[in-house]
Amino acid sequence: MVSERSTAEAAELLACAHEMADAAAAVILPYFRTADLGEDNKLAEGYDPVTEADRAAEQAMRAVLARLRPQDAILGEEYGTQAGDSGLTWVLDPIDGTRGFVSGTPTWGVLIGLMDGARVLLGMVDQPYTRERFWGGFGEARMRGPHGDRPLATSSTQRLDQAVLFTTFPEVGTATEGAAFAQVSQQVKLTRFGMDCYAYALLAIGTVDLVIEAGLNSYDIQGPLGVVEAAGGIVTDWKGGPALMGGRVIAAANPALHAAALAILSTIPEG
Template sequence: MGEIDKTELVALTHRLADAARGETLRYFRSSGLDTSSKEADRFDPVTVADRAAEKAMRDILDRERPQDAILGEEYGTKQGSSGLTWVLDPIDGTRGYISGTPTWGTLVGLHDGTRVILGLIDQPYIGERFLGGLGQASFKGPHSDGPLQVSGCKTLADATIFTTFPEVGTATQAAAFREVAETCRLTRYGMDCYAYALLAAGQIDLVIEAGLAPYDIQGPIGVVEAAGGVVTDWQGAPADQGGTAVAAASPEMHAAVLEILARHV
């Protein structure tokens, strides 16, 4: 992949996030937001904003990269011929979105058939954007911008750990998470994809999750790895196809977490 191609792909990724940002902000904290549940037995929300934001990104890709495949949360898979797949989550953290918290985000990942080569996390309401891959690791926000770099924290006793839901998947997975969390200095919940952005920015040290889809994790993988972090599943294998994920600020911390998780799963 030449330098010109890399530059174009990064620029396109920003355009996708810009398009999604316009749609998500249009509906955020608005009265009468159209919300429904994807599942009958539990509340798994989807909104008009989710669909509008993904459609806006897909429209751009259809015009500018019709040869590429697309995998999106709301509209599924479109096959391609280039070997590249754009992986889209228009609103990661829809529960937070409908609650009015500014911790949701738009995720864009670019996968080359083997691995994630580019990732983006965008928080439109705060106005922060985190990008990693193709030789870049940077953030831009209303107060500052600059390079991304994980904290490098090596010991769990010094770590701040995040996960989205206290129950963390199955009962067995929740027990595994609790054992890790009990060794950490500070445990916090929520944030969805924004936790991975904080990890890449060096603010926190560890994110552990379960029950992920590919579109939940591929954007964060690109950002965290470019910032110097380590991301795998709970067994140490690639996490790009979803399931479980451990994102750590150092190889030492990552290894310590896997050792604890292995006692449970």
């Protein structure tokens, strides 16, 4: 994940990401575990919530970019695209895991990705309530939290039967996608559900070995992708191709584990 950008520019971009995460946290936390969320449902059928915290957090991050990086483009979940002329795009999910947020679980996060059109240069996953922040890019992968500031590194687990697997929803997309996930799940040591972006953070610190999901948007994956790859992991689609635009995604701790899971998932037809 090391880019050709200068050390000074890399430091500037990372500082901007930290400032955005701080701004988002400041407006999100007063809403968390309160009754006044300003919640709306995005779907006519089903449930896909958005809250005032989602909207306020993205606005806060966009305000930081307007001040520090007005030349950059923006893609955000709540307010769409904004053009730029620098060749860089910030990809923002103000609260990934809003269902968890409205339920009071601390498994949601603020996601920040920075891409140059072909790759993710920098990723960040921030969990303000637990005071944990994970970031990766420009040659470093680190976190800070209750145990201090330390480097990130994925696990060395090589075999599926020793692996810990996470996904957000038990159904994992369509019936066909769910069946493919089940084939992997039947071979691993432990499968857990419902962690949203926090599962990718756990992968980056080495306590989780695989994350497999389907139906993702670009803003769901670019922040986590940057963190996991910088920590030594691999993130692709189910065919082994680029995953930065979302869809079906597999994140693995290392090449051997990625290959073992991909051998199962890659047999699933497109669509």
